Amino acid sequence: MDNVAQVKGKLIVVEGTDGSGKSTQAHLLYEWILGLNCKVFFSEWNSSAIVKGATKKGKKRLALTPTTFSAIHATDFADRYERQILPMLKAGYIVICDRYIFTAFARDSVRGCNLEWLKKLYSFALIPHITFFYKVPLEVACERILAGRPQLKFFEAGMDLNLSSDITESFKIFQGRILKEYLSLSRQYKFTVIDGTKDVHYQQTLARKIVEEKIELSRFRKRSMQ
Amino acid sequence: MKRFFKNPPPNVNPEDLNGKLVVIEGPDSSGRSTQIELLSKWLEMKGYPVVQTGLKRSLLVAEELESALQGNVLSPRTLTLFYATDFYDQLENIIIPSLRAGFIVLADRYIYTLMARAIIRGAEREWIESIYEMAIIPDLVLYLYVSPSVLVERTFQAHQQLDYWESGMDLGFSKDWFTSFLKYQRRMRLEFKRMEKKFGFEIINANRTPKSVDRDLKARIARVIDEAEK
Numbered sequence: 001m002d003n004v005a006q007v008k009g010k011l012i013v014v015e016g017t018d019g020s021g022k023s024t025q026a027h028l029l030y031e032w033i034l035g036l037n038c039k040v041f042f043s044e045w046n047s048s049a050i051v052k053g054a055t056k057k058g059k060k061r062l063a064l065t066p067t068t069f070s071a072i073h074a075t076d077f078a079d080r081y082e083r084q085i086l087p088m089l090k091a092g093y094i095v096i097c098d099r100y101i102f103t104a105f106a107r108d109s110v111r112g113c114n115l116e117w118l119k120k121l122y123s124f125a126l127i128p129h130i131t132f133f134y135k136v137p138l139e140v141a142c143e144r145i146l147a148g149r150p151q152l153k154f155f156e157a158g159m160d161l162n163l164s165s166d167i168t169e170s171f172k173i174f175q176g177r178i179l180k181e182y183l184s185l186s187r188q189y190k191f192t193v194i195d196g197t198k199d200v201h202y203q204q205t206l207a208r209k210i211v212e213e214k215i216e217l218s219r220f221r222k223r224s225m226q
Numbered sequence: 227m228k229r230f231f232k233n234p235p236p237n238v239n240p241e242d243l244n245g246k247l248v249v250i251e252g253p254d255s256s257g258r259s260t261q262i263e264l265l266s267k268w269l270e271m272k273g274y275p276v277v278q279t280g281l282k283r284s285l286l287v288a289e290e291l292e293s294a295l296q297g298n299v300l301s302p303r304t305l306t307l308f309y310a311t312d313f314y315d316q317l318e319n320i321i322i323p324s325l326r327a328g329f330i331v332l333a334d335r336y337i338y339t340l341m342a343r344a345i346i347r348g349a350e351r352e353w354i355e356s357i358y359e360m361a362i363i364p365d366l367v368l369y370l371y372v373s374p375s376v377l378v379e380r381t382f383q384a385h386q387q388l389d390y391w392e393s394g395m396d397l398g399f400s401k402d403w404f405t406s407f408l409k410y411q412r413r414m415r416l417e418f419k420r421m422e423k424k425f426g427f428e429i430i431n432a433n434r435t436p437k438s439v440d441r442d443l444k445a446r447i448a449r450v451i452d453e454a455e456k
Contacts, residue, residue, distance in 0.1 A: 117359065
């Protein structure tokens with residue numbers, strides 16, 4: 001098993017419920033580090049080219065159970081992890097992940113998967129150097145999502161859990177449970193918690209300060225080509 | 227009532243499962259599919275409903291898994307998890323509903339082949355066993371053993387060539403397919419031997435004619451079914 005001390009690179013993860021603003025923050029971190037002319041790579045959840053097709057199909061046909069939902073996402077993650085994330089870390093890159101194994105821990109355990117099983121399933125993944133957790137009260141997160149994009153998807157609303165026949169209601173209950181899981185994970189894995197209700201620019205300034213404290217960015221500059 | 231290696235998957239009640247799960251394991255060309263056809267006919271003649279399952283047959287990912295294998299583009303770990311997805315899809319959508327309905331499920335290979343393959347490719351034993359901890363413990367596991375040299379002969383007779391994965395060509399044992407095939411099959415056999423005691427397989431000598439293997443299998447399966455009727 002690889003150890004986080006054995007890689008030259010640094011792994012930064014952003015986590016949070018839907019509507020927490022984490023993707024915006026991750027994107028700004030990436031642009032900042034890229035602008036500093038550092039070796040940086042950005043990886044999104046659920047995006048492996050090979051596995052994505054199967055996941056889409058399963059979601060469309062509503063053919064996923066908690067177990068297969070979890071297994072197919074682990075497959076997707078393993079592909080990205082072994083093909084990109086780990087080699088990049090070994091080569092001395094800063095890797096930013098928008099969602100990481102904690103997303104699976106929180107979401108899949110709410111679906112009924114055993115958390116210990118999930119931890120074993122993902123035990124090959126390195127624990128990040130920094131895990132930012134964007135904490136937002138349930139009402140705020142739901143308001144953001146429901147205002148911007150009224151068309152909720154079946155699985156993202158947790159409709160497979162029969163929480164409510166009303167998709168908006170189901171979404172709220174589901175997100176509430178995920179938030180609770182995240183908070184318990186936050187203690188176990190020492191997340192760096194950021195108040196996601198604050199101004200976007202303020203949050204980003206704070207995150208950048210924390211990154212600078214923990215990572216010596218000048219060591220990750222790209223070599224000049226001349 | 228069925229037992230699981232650890233916990234059942236979410237939303238499954240072990241007490242609902244009344245059928246029987248019989249697993250036939252063994253390498254390609256060990257006669258698995260021929261035997262399963264014979265067993266299936268025999269059981270149905272005796273009045274038992276039968277359903278068949280096997281690896282890489284899930285509605286969910288079989289197609290994608292096959293094309294990933296053709297291109298050989300996935301790392302062993304990813305492939306292992308892909309197979310696990312395929313397995314659980316069939317466990318939850320075919321095996322469990324069939325057992326609930328009192329069917330006899332004939333599985334053309336099960337988690338054991340998947341675990342052996344993964345271990346040979348470097349997976350940690352503990353990791354791979356935990357992945358499959360929500361699998362049902364079968365009522366009977368019959369492992370068809372064929373010596374590698376007989377296996378080669380049968381493979382050539384049926385296909386005129388060796389299969390890339392069944393020869394373990396991804397492992398770099400040898401550039402020579404024949405050498406690699408023998409080495410890979412021996413390694414697989416060794417893994418199965420290790421698992422034999424732990425998981426309680428019955429080893430069937432499948433170097434014999436299909437007819438005598440068939441007789442042997444039926445006798446063993448009859449014991450499991452008769453037990454149920456007492």
